[in-house]
Amino acid sequence: MDSSDGSQGMRISERMPDRDFYLDDDVVGISKRLLGMKIVSNTPEGICSGIITETEAYAGETDRASHAFGGRLTQRTEVMYREGGIAYVYLCYGLHSLLNVVTGPAGLPHAVLIRGIYPLEGAGIMAGRLKRSIDVRKDGLGPGKLTRLLGVGKSHNGADLRNPGLLWIEHSGLAITENMVISGPRIGIDYAGEDAMLPYRFLADVVQVEKAIKKAGLV
């Protein structure tokens, strides 16, 4: 197997998305393109990473489900208004840190919620955080669960995802095709009225992603 298919054989500049990747104002398009990319967390315990398998688009000021709906520019949403390519992390229900990718040019508060990953590196560290061994098919599914696995919290709010550092996203070399992806309405946003039925959720099939990962030699 030629390792240039995966990220291992690539130089950093080739692994990282183009500068324009996050600046696209089509947040739904970016949500789909993030599927199959690798998110990496560099913590005191070590490196943890996973392939992104589920995302949701939040379309700025016009989307009733978005924290920035109606132009709400508050202490919490301020990072959403910055230039795309950074993390927006907030605490939900007082318990769970939820991780978003801020997208679009500065002033356009678009964001993509990361709802699921397939754990790749750092399984032992993740198991420690879970206090039990991890099931790679299940334990990365859920926005509050993957942040726990990756050790992501509110200290990651505003982190630069475009360059290796604390938390970043890179190309994995995996090809997630449309036939592996289900789209549908977003989860847990009943308050959003008519916008609750927008098909802004994208879920890649775990089994097919796992197959692609093994074929590419990523594990």
Add this chain to the structure above:
DNA sequence: AACAAGATTAACT
């Protein structure tokens, strides 16, 4: 200053 709600999860019945 007070308060209601929340882009969830795990553990119940």
Add this chain to the structure above:
DNA sequence: GTTAATCTTGTTA
């Protein structure tokens, strides 16, 4: 299917 856990944020007074 129901519910508790848990606390920041944004809104209202």
